[in-house]
Amino acid sequence: MLTKRIIPCLDIKDGRVVKGVKFLGLKDAGDPVEVAKIYDKEEADELVFLDITASFEKRKTLIELVEQIAKNIFMPFTVGGGVGDIADIRNILNAGAEKVSVNTQAVKFPQLISESARRFGSQSIVVAIDAKLVTSHQSPVTGNGQETGDPSTRLGVNRRPLDSARxxxxxxxxxxxxxxxxxPTGLDAVDWARKVAKLGAGEILLTSMDYDGTKDGFDIKLTKAITEAVSIPVIASGGAGKPEHFSEVFSKTSADAGLAASIFHYQEYSVRQVKEYLRSKEIPVRL
Amino acid sequence: MIAIIDYGMGNIHSVNKALQVSGAKTLITNKAEDIKSCDKAVLPGVGAFDDAVLELKKQNLIEPILEHVRNGKPFLGICLGMQLLFDESAEAKKEKGLGILKGKVKKFKHSHDLKVPHMGWNQLKIIGACPLLRDVPENSFVYFCHSYYPDPLDKGVIAALTNYGQDFAAIVWKEKIFGMQFHPEKSQSIGLKMMENFVNLC
Known part of the structure; x- marks a missing residue:
């Protein structure tokens, strides 16, 4: 039986893990290969590496890093962040990643999805969607978004109070x-999800901007809306704080995977603990 | 020495490293004479079927592969590399497969209950005594990432099935020819076990 996947996500800058991974006994918590090895041992089902390196020249570091990871761990992983064109995708896949995740460029040039799916197969192409609830009296606005230029605000700005979101x-x-x-793009997330699936995306990495960082659980309504709209796998992201949140998203939606960062990085829960909990709730996991 | 055939279709590093940690000496190559001089060969591959066949043709690799197989030397196709062993694929618009095994590559029919691609960890139902599955337990989990699957004409070549909406051939095996639809190089210790079994084949 195909199992639900538990996926730790690592933010990478200039070839190093950022956003403090705090593993006990790990000599260099900034070394992506060392961190990946730990998750490999814990039998995480996949890893996602999100490159937040700003400068173009440093993108080479990313390719070298992907090669290093692929040489040291024998588990599937996805690389995303700043992926611009077909050449980027090819380089990342050839360096050893299973999948490449595209986001901004896919919105700007949707043909990037169709072209890369044709060349590398749908199974290699993940479209990341960052979605935020729009209040009912307000339709999606046309994007006039200003770059703040501050990467620390990633997924952080314009967040409305959660109670109104819920x-x-x-x-x-x-x-x-x-x-x-x-x-903001003015695109409706459900419509966009349908479109990327039609263009040939093999998977959607869905992040709820309203729930990201809250540790209050995944955005069930959003995840349900997206998973019901498409027939490609969906990874739910944003809000995981404890094992119960994973069982909630898997029992209330048809999400295929749950992604989280801090609860694993700070060893609040291990991947294994989450999986054991899921198994106790009769959700299929690989253990 | 194991030749890893590098024809420009996807990830070579992981396969190479997985074979090396399994004790093999490897040679990444796209040269006919290298394939000839190696005692085993691996055909990896990610991407479109047509593109893969065109690359093999362009780099004059088809005949060396067929010769390797004719000489009874162990050969392992992984993912698209497995699909290429067959006659044809539903994905292909122009090109035929290598025809080393009889059968077609088909596409999963997606529905509300069956998402395509088939992506993630799924289990093996072992059939027969394939040497690559020595010490691999029934129901072992391996990592899949594909939309197409092979449907061998001769069901006798199926060494393991996986269920996804239906049973499909996850491993095929005929004499010294092996194919895996999943990624052994990404399937953690159980995948490495299969690689090791391939390395130790005589």
């Missing part, structure tokens, strides 16, 4: 944001 009824709409959550 109070919405059946008229819920979510807007797609790009440039690391800084720029």
């Amino acid at each position: 109070g919405k009824q059946e008229t819920d709409k979510w807007e797609v944001y790009i440039n690391g959550g800084r720029t």
Whole structure:
């Protein structure tokens, strides 16, 4: 039986892990290969490496890093962040990643999805969607997004209070944001999900901007809306704080995988603990 | 020495490293004479079927592969490399496969209950005594990432099945020819076990 996947996500800058991974006994918590090895041992199902390196010249470091990871761990991983064109995708895949995740460029040039899916196969192409709830009296606005230029605000700006995000009824709409959550696009997230699936994306990495960082659980309504709209796998992201949150998203939606960062990095819970909990709830996992 | 055939279709590093940690000496190559001089060969591959066949043709690799197989030397196709062993693929618009094994490559029919691609960890139902599955337990999990699967004409070549909406051939095996639809090089210790079994084949 195909199992639900648990995926730790690592932010990478200039070839180093950022956003403090705090593993006990790890000599160099900034070394992506060392961190990846730990997750490999814990039998994480996949890893996602999100490159937040700003400068173009340093992108070479990313390719070298992907090669290093592929040489040291024998598990699947996805690389995303700043992927610009077909050459980027080819370089990352050839260096040893299973999948490449595209976000901003896919919104700007949707043919990047169709062209890369044709060349490398749908199974290699993940479209990351950062979505944020739109209040009911407000339709998705046309993006006039200003770059703040500050990567620390990634997925952080414009977040409305959670209670208003959660109070919405059946008229819920979510807007797609790009440039690391800084720029609204005016695109409806459900429509965009349908479109990327049609263009040949093999998977959607769905991040709820409203829930990201809250540790209050995944955005069930958003995840449900997207998974019901497409028949490609969906990774739910944003809000995981404890094992119960994973069982909630897997039992209430047809999400295929759950992604999280801090709860694993700070060893609040191990991947294994989350999986053991899921198994106790009869959700299929690989253990 | 194991030849890893590098024809420009996807990830060579992981396969190479997985074979090396399994004790093999490897040679990444796209040269006919290298394939000839090696006692085993691996055909990896990610991407489109047509593009893969065109690359093999362009780099004059088809005849060396067929010769390797004719000489009874162990050969392992992984993912697209497995699909290429067959006659044809639903994905292909122009090109035929290598025809080393009889059968077609088909596409999963997606539905509300069956998402395509088939992506993630799924289990093997072992059939027969394939030497690559020595010490691999029934129901072992391996990593899949594909939309197409091979449907061998001769069901006798199926060494392991996986269920995804239906049973499909996850491993095929005929004499010294092996194919894996999943990624052994990405399937952690159990995948490495299979690689090791391939390395130790006589």
